[in-house]
Structure formats: C-alpha cells, structure tokens
Amino acid sequence: MEIRFGYVAIALNLNNSSTSKTITLKNLEKIAGTEPKLTKLCRITSENLENALRVIRYNMEEKIHIYRLTSKLVPFATYPLEFEWNYIDIFKNQLERIGNLIKTSSIRVSAHPDHFTVINSPDEKVFNNSVKDLEYHASIFNAMGLEKEHKLVTHLGGFYGDRNQSIARFKENFLRLPQGVKSRIVLENDDKIYTAKEVLRVCQELKIPMVFDLHHHTCNPGGQLESLIPKIWSTWTDIRPKIHVSSPKDQKNYRNHADYVEASSLLNFLSLAKKVNRDFDVMVEAKMKDIAMFNLVRDLGEYEGITQLDQSTIEI
DNA sequence: TCGTGTCAAGATCTT
C-alpha cells in the first residue's frame, strides 16, 4: 500500500515565497482614504497568490501530492472594514490559475482555519464569525475550482465546563452551517480536550471524515489505535484517509511541534494501518516544513518492510 | 540589517 506525505504552507526550499504576507490593522488605518487602503490589501493578496502559485509549481516539480494552504492568503478577509472588497472577484483569474495547477498536478490540498474558528462556541457572535471564516475558506477553494475532496480541517472546539453539552452543541451548530461549508469540513482530535475516540463518534454520527492526529493522540489519548484505525478509515468513504504527524518539541513543551519528525514514532501506527490495507496520506506538521517531510520519508525508507518510492512517498 | 515586542479574531487558567 502507498502512503503519500505532504507539508504545511511554507516551502523552505523556495526563497521569499511567503503566502501569508499581511499588514497590521494600525498600519492599514494609517493609510489615508479607501482607495489606497484597498490598493495596499490587493497588492499583498496578489503577492500571496503569486507565491502560492510558485509553491504549487514547486510541489508539482518535486512530486509532492499533499499540501496545506495557509489561511492567510487574503489579509482581513473576514474583518469588518469600513469598505467592502470582493477579493474573490478581484482575484478570480489568479485563483483559477492556482486551482488549475493543483488539479492538473493531482495535488490534494487542505486548509486549517485557525483557533478563532470555534463551531461549538456558546457565544453566537463567535459562532457567526466562525461561519464567516469557514465561508471565506470555502469560497477560496470554490474559486480555485477545487472539488469537495479538498477539505477544511477543524476541531470540535472548547470544553466550556461540560464535555457532553459541548459535544452536543457542536452537533447542533454543525447542522446550522451552510451546506457548502459542511461538505468541506473534516474533524481532527485535539491535544487537550477531545480525544480520537470522542471525535470519531461525532464523525460517525454526522458523517464527517476524521483526520487522525497521531501526536495529539499521544498527548490526549482515547481509544486503542488498533480498533480506531479501521473505524477512522471508514469515515473516509470515497476519499483517501489522512493523518497528521509531528514530534514533541521537548519534554517540557511536549505538545509543541519540533523541527523534524521522529520516524520511529510512526512505526507502530504503520504496522497497524497495514492490516487495514488501504492507501492513505500523511500531513507532516514540523517547523522545518517540506525539509522535515523529505527527511521523514527518507528515514522511514531505512526501515525493514518500508520502501521509499520517491521523496514524498513510501510503500509498506 | 538585526532583534524583539506586537498582532483582528478565542479559550482557559490565574489573580
């Protein structure tokens, strides 16, 4: 079976290729007049999209099939400024070009709205802002022409003093999301509150695919791997399952991501996944980004029973 | 040019 690896947002091998350039609100406000402000925002966005195109081209050339786009392609995309700007319209062509390259090179992309998106928040304002943020992500993917297998990864959310109530609220709020958002969402177990077992149950109930994070599972265990894997795989009905891997920074900051990923920490998971015999993808979450991914694949290839097919793919 | 405090947004723990 084949396992493909990818990385998050930044291609360290490409110089000056940030796709997350921005401006602070204070400095945006310092710019006099609406037009100049808009010009500034557009210049930044355009630069981010140009770099995104470069990064996708790099991925294509390096035969990297798994990639997470940054959430910050468009600065202040969901922030209520004193003027409207339809960045989807303005950057239609650039977004299309990126999407076309993603499709022709068969790259599987995703995005991970950051921690301000909390679907199970009891605060309606926070929920509404989360909807906005998810819609922003979905609209970018749609403008790129990306099919529904390109997903948005998020978590169950906060604890709010009562686990069961908060899980129940997630389900209620999830059902309130726009269809175009619901069909993009996949859920991931987190490192502090909701375990793989708990997230799996919600995913099964709501028919949401589940991204399994191996490192989070170590920080916040729930359920046995051997029984979890086939069930988690089943949530991905017609799409390859995907997992996240990372290594702890150190004992003190165990939950933080290290520069690289320790290959040996995957061996147990791989041997259990082999029994299920289904191809899957791995997102490497490490400070050293694409370089960490290449190293991990190389290191795994050294083990008995693992064959390195290319610099981002193994076979077991 | 380099180092460092700050940043639009949330949640949680501490005070």
Place this chain on the structure above:
DNA sequence: AAGATCTTGACACGA
C-alpha cells in the same frame, strides 16, 4: 473583571 498564556508567522519599530 482583568490579565497572562497558549500558538504562529510575519509585521513594524528601534537599535
């Protein structure tokens, strides 16, 4: 009720 901390890459300011 207010403040610190978490986490993250990049900005922005000052040395």
